[in-house]
Amino acid sequence: MNYIPHPGVIIVGPSAGGVGKTTTAEVLFLLLTLMGLRVVVYDADPTVRGISARLGGASVTQLLWHGLDNTAPAMLARLDTDADVILVDLGAGGLMAGELEAVIADLFAGARERGRRAVLAAVASPSKPASEREIARLQAILRDYCEFWVVENDRDGSADFSPFARIEAPRWRLGFLEPALMAVRLRAAGQPILSLLREPPDSYVRATATIAHWIGMAARTPAAEQLLGSAVTKILTELAVLTKERPTRWYRGVSDASDAALRADAKKIAALQTLHRMSPDATDTELLVVARAYVAACARRAAI
Secondary structure, eight states, X not given: OOOOOOEEEEEEEOSOTTSSHHHHHHHHHHHHHHTTOOEEEEEOOSSOOHHHHHHOGGGEEEOOXXXXXXXXXXXXXXXXXXXXXXXXXXXXXXXXXXXXXXXXXXXXXXXXXXXXXXXEEEEEOTTOTTHHHHHHHHHHHHTTTSEEEXXXXXXXXXXXXXXXTTOOSOEEEEOOOOHHHHHHHHHGGGSOHHHHHHSOOHHHHHXXXXXXXXXHHHHTSHHHHHHHOXXXXXXXXXXXXXXXXXXXXXXXXXXXXXXXXXXXXXXXXXXHHHHHHSOTTOOHHHHHHHHHHHHHHHHHHHHO
């Protein structure tokens, strides 16, 4: 297969609430970050601010949908300087105004002018079959400006996407994830990251390992490579490490990797610096990224 570059802009829609847009945006952020890309996240949900809550407000730029004249140029400037990918979580009601649709069209056009892929990921959920109309409307408005994808998010476990069958677009599926697992992870988000790394609760370990496995299964599909780029295949081994036998042992191993031990080996300095750059209240998505780096460091250390 020919090499597929990563997208430059990804917008996660549509405006219908409860379809799993924020979870999808979080998974995309994690996979793109694990691919080694600089991802700048914009939260366009004017009410819930879900992606800001999950990733931490300092990590996300919040958009207010008024006075939009300079919005697309400002976002494209980030693409020219400090971002490999612009990721936008539209949020419920985020695509109602025609002015906003024009901003998205300008953003997509600017990305394509720069030779970057522009993707709209429309999330479909069996629990919200009525959202099919909004996805179809979105496709009619923006399909000439971008690659239009349908992300099938099996939120209720039924895997019944027949209401969306008439929408012609490439598809990527996120399988069913028990909501309780996400709840365990989010409840721990307020704890300091060092505390979680050193003494992770068993429930958190199991939930995180299961979520990592769920993400790894989605990343292992041909559709993931077509959507995110060929580099996504590089992270599968690292995600598999998180889901090997006895995940608790791996996470306990993380706590045993002291700063002194990591500094002793130049190969591990990058992982240590990654942790130190993060604030004490870093969120669970960041924790999963850092835990991956630490687990990899521990594995190398054990092999020396």
